[in-house]
Amino acid sequence: MKVAIASGKGGTGKTTLSTNLARFMAESEPVVLVDLDVEEPNSGLFVAGELFHDEPKYKMIPVWESETCSLCGNCQEVCNFNAILKMGDRIMIFPELCHGCYACSELCPTASLPMQQKPMGELKHLRSGALDFVESRLMISEEQAVPLIHQTLRYVDESFSPEVVKILDSPPGTSCPVIEATRGADLVILVTEPTPFGLHDLKLAVDTVRRLGKEFVVVLNRYGIGDDQVEQYCAAEGIHLAARIPNQRRIAETYAAGKLLYREIPEVAEATDAIASLIHAHAAGGS
Amino acid sequence: MKLIFTTTGTDWDSKMDPRFGRTQFFFVYDEESDKIQTYDNTAIENEAHGAGPKTAQKLSEFDAQVLITGNGPGGNAAAVLQTTGTEIYVGAGEMTVREAYEAYRSGALKKFGGV
Numbered sequence: 001m002k003v004a005i006a007s008g009k010g011g012t013g014k015t016t017l018s019t020n021l022a023r024f025m026a027e028s029e030p031v032v033l034v035d036l037d038v039e040e041p042n043s044g045l046f047v048a049g050e051l052f053h054d055e056p057k058y059k060m061i062p063v064w065e066s067e068t069c070s071l072c073g074n075c076q077e078v079c080n081f082n083a084i085l086k087m088g089d090r091i092m093i094f095p096e097l098c099h100g101c102y103a104c105s106e107l108c109p110t111a112s113l114p115m116q117q118k119p120m121g122e123l124k125h126l127r128s129g130a131l132d133f134v135e136s137r138l139m140i141s142e143e144q145a146v147p148l149i150h151q152t153l154r155y156v157d158e159s160f161s162p163e164v165v166k167i168l169d170s171p172p173g174t175s176c177p178v179i180e181a182t183r184g185a186d187l188v189i190l191v192t193e194p195t196p197f198g199l200h201d202l203k204l205a206v207d208t209v210r211r212l213g214k215e216f217v218v219v220l221n222r223y224g225i226g227d228d229q230v231e232q233y234c235a236a237e238g239i240h241l242a243a244r245i246p247n248q249r250r251i252a253e254t255y256a257a258g259k260l261l262y263r264e265i266p267e268v269a270e271a272t273d274a275i276a277s278l279i280h281a282h283a284a285g286g287s
Numbered sequence: 288m289k290l291i292f293t294t295t296g297t298d299w300d301s302k303m304d305p306r307f308g309r310t311q312f313f314f315v316y317d318e319e320s321d322k323i324q325t326y327d328n329t330a331i332e333n334e335a336h337g338a339g340p341k342t343a344q345k346l347s348e349f350d351a352q353v354l355i356t357g358n359g360p361g362g363n364a365a366a367v368l369q370t371t372g373t374e375i376y377v378g379a380g381e382m383t384v385r386e387a388y389e390a391y392r393s394g395a396l397k398k399f400g401g402v
Contacts, residue, residue, distance in 0.1 A: 082337025085344050087370045094363045097337045 001283045002166045004185035006209070008201030010172035012191045013221035013245065016255060017275070018169035019046040020262045024272045025165060025279075026131035032166040034156055035135035036181040038121060038148045043169050044135050045258055049128030057136065059120045059147045060100045062113040064091040069112040075104035084113075096143050121148045123155060132160070145177040153184060165279060174201075174208045182209065187282050188216040189242065189275065194226035199233060206239065217242040217278065219271070242278055243271035288318045289351040290391070292384050297325040303387050305357025305380025308339035308364055314384050315349050324349070339364030347371045355379050355387050359399045375399035 005018045014037075022033035023046075035043040062075075062084065073086045083097035084104050095118055105113040121138040136152040138145055149171075156166060170181035182188050188209045192202040202218065209216045218234055223244040234241045245251075246267050254261050261268040293310035295302045304310040313326040328345065331338050343364040346354065354373050357380020359365075368375060376396040379387035390396050 080336075082334060082341040085340055085367065087344060087347065087367055090370065092340070092367060092370070094337065094340060094366075097340075097363065 002185045004168040004182040006170040008205030022167045032132045037171040038138045049126030053125040058117040060115040065112040078103045149180045193222045221245045222247040290353040291351040293356040299385040307360040343367035
């Protein structure tokens with residue numbers, strides 16, 4: 001059971017919800033929290049644990065072997081990302097642009113582009129009671145989040161049985177990294193805030209998860225600020241509003257101190273409990 | 288000397304395009320023959336990635352010795368331009384092509400330092 005916490009707009013509370021939900025559910029069952037926001041993972045600020053495993057992660061990029069190359073230029077024709085170019089009598093490779101798709105390498109008539117490992121980040125797996133925490137961190141200057149997200153999910157699939165609840169703290173936005181993080185999810189929880197900006201990006205996120213054919217619900221964070229446009233939108237679209245988390249100074253203070261909220265703020269405990277029940281109902285076959 | 292300008296149009300009074308990789312046009316001026324040539328680069332809008340190196344590769348086909356642009360190329364594009372030895376002058380992004388050429392002639396443009 002994979003539950004992706006996504007948002008559209010950044011800073012709406014994905015990590016807040018992910019960490020609280022994971023810790024709350026881990027009080028009564030095994031839970032895996034996975035931080036897939038590999039460009040800026042921060043769930044780890046709220047969940048401590050003992051290091052169980054860590055490993056460097058690599059992406060595959062082509063290396064040019066000039067002795068055998070016939071300079072036919074086929075590689076630059078098949079690359080969708082301009083990551084490899086023929087300039088005169090040499091082939092230039094731009095590792096940051098490369099998506100590691102192997103096309104240039106596999107289709108090279110003289111086999112002059114073997115693929116080679118390039119470090120792109122690090123995966124860490126921590127344990128604390130019934131909570132397993134997995135996070136990956138992209139190296140500085142790397143710009144491809146998707147391969148690392150993909151490999152992190154593969155690690156999770158290989159390490160845990162399918163029925164264990166996995167909370168996927170996803171990147172913001174609606175581009176490739178979010179697609180990669182949510183495409184395998186059984187349920188997507190979209191966190192938003194009751195502001196025009198929150199609504200604007202929620203609509204983009206809803207459009208995205210609908211195209212992916214995902215079941216999804218909305219959680220309204222910082223409830224009490226802004227206006228009621230998000231609620232009207234959800235009602236008009238028939239979208240289930242699973243919980244409202246109030247806007248409170250105490251929540252911000254607790255969060256800023258690096259503490260989990262549900263133990264100290266009754267309204268958050270209530271919202272977390274409601275979302276956990278929804279996940280259980282979904283796992284049992286309802287929705 | 289052959290010079291290439293990144294431009295938003297195809298004549299001397301066109302505004303420069305401050306962007307390198309996603310420039311709309313190349314304006315190529317051959318001082319010896321006093322001939323102008325332009326290249327429509329707008330198809331680059333369809334490239335989600337790697338516009339810089341792609342445009343740099345295209346530019347190399349014109350065999351110009353000097354590139355005059357606005358913000359300057361990024362690292363990947365600069366690496367491509369380095370292989371052709373093109374001299375790069377920046378800071379002309381807000382000028383017309385004519386003004387940019389005059390600024391270059393009078394030494395008012397900054398030479399791009401490389402990667």
